[in-house]
Amino acid sequence: MSPSRPVVLVTGAGGYLGRRLGRRFLDRGDHEVVLTVRTEAGRSALAHDLAPASARAQIVVADLGAPDPFTDVDERLRRRITHIVHAAAVTRFNVDRELARQVNVEGTGHVVTLARQCPHLVRLAHLSTVYATGLREGVILEEPDDGAAGFANAYEWSKGAAERCVVDQGDDLPWTVARVATVVADDESGRVTQHNAFHETLKLCFYGLLSLLPGRADTPLYFVTGDAVTDAVARLSDPAAPGGVYHVAPDRSATLTLEQVLDLAFTRFEQDEEFRHKRILRPLLADRESFELLVGGVSSFAGSLVHRALANVAPFARQMYVAKVLDNRRLGAALPQHRAPDPAALVTATVDHLVESRWGRRSEVVA
Amino acid sequence: MTPSFLGGLSFALGGRKLSVEESVAAGRTLSGEAELSDAGFRFHHVCTDDESAYDLALAAVGGRPDQPAGIDAIVYATCLPVNANLAPPSRFEASGDVKDLMDYPASRLQAALGLDRAIVVGVGQQACTSMLGSIRLARGLLAAEPEMERILCVSADRFPPGARYEQAYSLISDGAASCVVTRHDGDYRLVAAHHITNGAMVSAGDDETVGAYFSYTHRLVTELLAKAGRTPADLAWVVPQNTDPKAWRILARLLGLDDERVFAASLADVAHVISGDNVVNLSWLEERGVLESGDLVVLVMAGYGMNWQALLVEKT
Numbered sequence: 001m002s003p004s005r006p007v008v009l010v011t012g013a014g015g016y017l018g019r020r021l022g023r024r025f026l027d028r029g030d031h032e033v034v035l036t037v038r039t040e041a042g043r044s045a046l047a048h049d050l051a052p053a054s055a056r057a058q059i060v061v062a063d064l065g066a067p068d069p070f071t072d073v074d075e076r077l078r079r080r081i082t083h084i085v086h087a088a089a090v091t092r093f094n095v096d097r098e099l100a101r102q103v104n105v106e107g108t109g110h111v112v113t114l115a116r117q118c119p120h121l122v123r124l125a126h127l128s129t130v131y132a133t134g135l136r137e138g139v140i141l142e143e144p145d146d147g148a149a150g151f152a153n154a155y156e157w158s159k160g161a162a163e164r165c166v167v168d169q170g171d172d173l174p175w176t177v178a179r180v181a182t183v184v185a186d187d188e189s190g191r192v193t194q195h196n197a198f199h200e201t202l203k204l205c206f207y208g209l210l211s212l213l214p215g216r217a218d219t220p221l222y223f224v225t226g227d228a229v230t231d232a233v234a235r236l237s238d239p240a241a242p243g244g245v246y247h248v249a250p251d252r253s254a255t256l257t258l259e260q261v262l263d264l265a266f267t268r269f270e271q272d273e274e275f276r277h278k279r280i281l282r283p284l285l286a287d288r289e290s291f292e293l294l295v296g297g298v299s300s301f302a303g304s305l306v307h308r309a310l311a312n313v314a315p316f317a318r319q320m321y322v323a324k325v326l327d328n329r330r331l332g333a334a335l336p337q338h339r340a341p342d343p344a345a346l347v348t349a350t351v352d353h354l355v356e357s358r359w360g361r362r363s364e365v366v367a
Numbered sequence: 368m369t370p371s372f373l374g375g376l377s378f379a380l381g382g383r384k385l386s387v388e389e390s391v392a393a394g395r396t397l398s399g400e401a402e403l404s405d406a407g408f409r410f411h412h413v414c415t416d417d418e419s420a421y422d423l424a425l426a427a428v429g430g431r432p433d434q435p436a437g438i439d440a441i442v443y444a445t446c447l448p449v450n451a452n453l454a455p456p457s458r459f460e461a462s463g464d465v466k467d468l469m470d471y472p473a474s475r476l477q478a479a480l481g482l483d484r485a486i487v488v489g490v491g492q493q494a495c496t497s498m499l500g501s502i503r504l505a506r507g508l509l510a511a512e513p514e515m516e517r518i519l520c521v522s523a524d525r526f527p528p529g530a531r532y533e534q535a536y537s538l539i540s541d542g543a544a545s546c547v548v549t550r551h552d553g554d555y556r557l558v559a560a561h562h563i564t565n566g567a568m569v570s571a572g573d574d575e576t577v578g579a580y581f582s583y584t585h586r587l588v589t590e591l592l593a594k595a596g597r598t599p600a601d602l603a604w605v606v607p608q609n610t611d612p613k614a615w616r617i618l619a620r621l622l623g624l625d626d627e628r629v630f631a632a633s634l635a636d637v638a639h640v641i642s643g644d645n646v647v648n649l650s651w652l653e654e655r656g657v658l659e660s661g662d663l664v665v666l667v668m669a670g671y672g673m674n675w676q677a678l679l680v681e682k683t
């Protein structure tokens with residue numbers, strides 16, 4: 001007998017996308033919502049953040065690095081779960097391979113195991129990344145990838161391995177893999193509440209700490225907003241949308257090249273009096289070997305700030321030389337109403353927000 | 368522009384040669400031995416207690432086989448303003464007389480060398496680029512004043528007692544350098560000079576200094592070559608400042624140069640001699656006997672202020 005009300009379990013519900021997805025299901029009101037977080041502290045923080053709606057959610061602690069993380073999801077609940085949205089992961093690009101393996105790969109294995117124990121499951125939606133295909137170049141279809149192209153870092157590798165875990169171990173499950181592009185802003189207003197490598201790199205350029213960037217001028221960059229991803233993943237979690245791999249990313253025609261992004265960013269930077277005053281030059285795009293020399297040599301000609309800065313940029317540097325053409329026809333067919341924002345407007349609005357808020361330090365602008 | 372030439376390169380270093388290990392142990396550096404060694408530094412030269420920057424200048428000029436004769440001007444550069452006054456600070460403190468702030472080394476040098484005809488010009492506020500700035504100024508003087516024939520350029524600095532001997536991740540040596548800029552004949556023809564100043568970065572920290580290094584140096588060299596109607600492919604040698612060679616390996620790639628052509632072989636032995644590096648390295652290059660007539664050499668320097676200067680010279 002099928003349960004009357006769908007029950008959705010969202011992992012990583014304390015994270016940027018997991019929280020948005022949890023809130024979205026709560027706001028819809030037609031789902032019973034189970035949210036999982038890594039720690040007790042995470043549970044309190046999430047309950048506080050989602051209040052008063054959190055009263056309608058069950059918040060469960062499940063550390064995906066543990067051997068049996070879902071002990072608090074009891075048998076009765078398992079029998080009622082209809083949807084699992086797996087958003088938990090260690091998302092740092094510089095995560096070490098062991099932790100990435102434990103949480104992102106084996107953790108996904110635990111989620112697949114849980115899914116198997118949910119007899120009424122209609123969708124297992126796994127959040128992946130467009131970089132799960134690693135260093136693969138050219139046209140990339142919305143289909144499983146064998147990881148043969150290699151990876152720029154352990155994060156990517158683990159996301160690729162996690163996808164294969166879902167596809168291989170969950171072959172009899174109603175799985176969907178949503179490969180998400182880089183989230184640069186919450187929405188098209190350019191508001192940013194979670195900083196990632198994109199924001200950190202621009203910050204280094206703004207403060208004149210990085211005059212060399214890795215990459216080729218014509219490398220396309222795929223940007224999305226948190227809102228658009230939340231909407232797409234929530235819709236793809238509905239069994240009305242066919243399962244399989246999706247690229248939650250704009251198509252190539254709605255992307256900007258690395259050079260165009262830098263142009264837009266610096267055009268905005270140069271409107272800032274403080275920045276203009278310092279006459280910071282646009283960064284040079286370094287070939288791979290030059291950038292690797294910089295990263296390798298930085299300990300002897302740069303201080304801790306630049307050191308730390310490069311540690312943020314270096315793990316994804318190799319991707320900046322890889323031209324991916326993401327095919328998203330399956331996404332278009334499944335979600336015909338989904339539209340990509342104008343990339344130039346999105347980048348401009350985002351950079352505007354970053355500059356105005358000084359990357360979140362001027363909190364009154366962020367609020 | 369009136370043709371002008373460069374020659375008579377010479378330099379002098381502080382009297383105490385210390386290893387990286389010794390100076391790290393003595394607390395003269397910020398970085399540790401591993402970082403400085405990794406950046407290629409082995410030794411540096413520090414003045415003895417009784418050695419002044421002026422002594423180094425005198426040694427640099429006097430040490431040359433061809434004693435300067437018939438010099439029309441002395442352009443005397445210091446990186447540190449404190450080296451432009453020979454009187455000890457205690458003298459002014461005692462007298463309250465500003466004359467005690469104007470005991471100029473350039474005047475003393477003129478008198479000591481008996482260069483009675485020479486006028487003296489002090490150059491300051493260009494930090495490590497001040498030797499290149501002096502040569503540029505000398506070139507301008509020759510162009511503006513037809514009666515001038517030979518100009519002696521000197522730069523001399525020592526760090527004050529108690530100073531850290533590390534700046535922007537480079538190990539420093541006290542030292543002086545000299546050369547002569549002439550209207551006729553010389554070892555090198557001066558082809559072009561270029562200078563960028565970004566005054567807003569005057570108080571830049573080490574991280575910002577390093578941050579700006581690549582983009583500004585790239586711009587400097589690109590604009591210098593454009594001025595001369597040349598391309599990086601025309602360069603036989605790049606003679607930079609003594610900083611981590613990895614920086615120039617990167618820059619060479621960015622400029623499309625063969626990094627074998629970047630010559631800073633003195634780095635390990637003499638470290639960063641404030642504004643004397645180009646003279647030291649070019650002298651070493653001369654000694655190797657690899658320079659050929661017609662070779663284009665670019666001398667490049669970055670310094671506080673912030674200043675970036677470069678000279679393009681052609682071996683005669």
Ligand SMILES: NC(=O)c1ccc[n+]([C@@H]2O[C@H](COP(=O)([O-])OP(=O)(O)OC[C@H]3O[C@@H](n4cnc5c(N)ncnc54)[C@H](OP(=O)(O)O)[C@@H]3O)[C@@H](O)[C@H]2O)c1
Binds near residue numbers: 011016065103129181
């Ligand atoms: N945001 C993007 O630009 C983007 C782009 C492409 C793909 N994605 C994918 O989307 C998913 C969500 O990303 P996000 O941006 O929301 O990342 P996020 O903000 O870093 O959130 C990840 C969440 O996973 C949780 N987590 C980490 N280790 C865990 C463990 N051992 N057990 C249980 N939970 C654990 C974290 O909890 P703690 O904070 O307590 O550690 C956090 O709440 C990830 O799979 C990511 O790969 C995101």
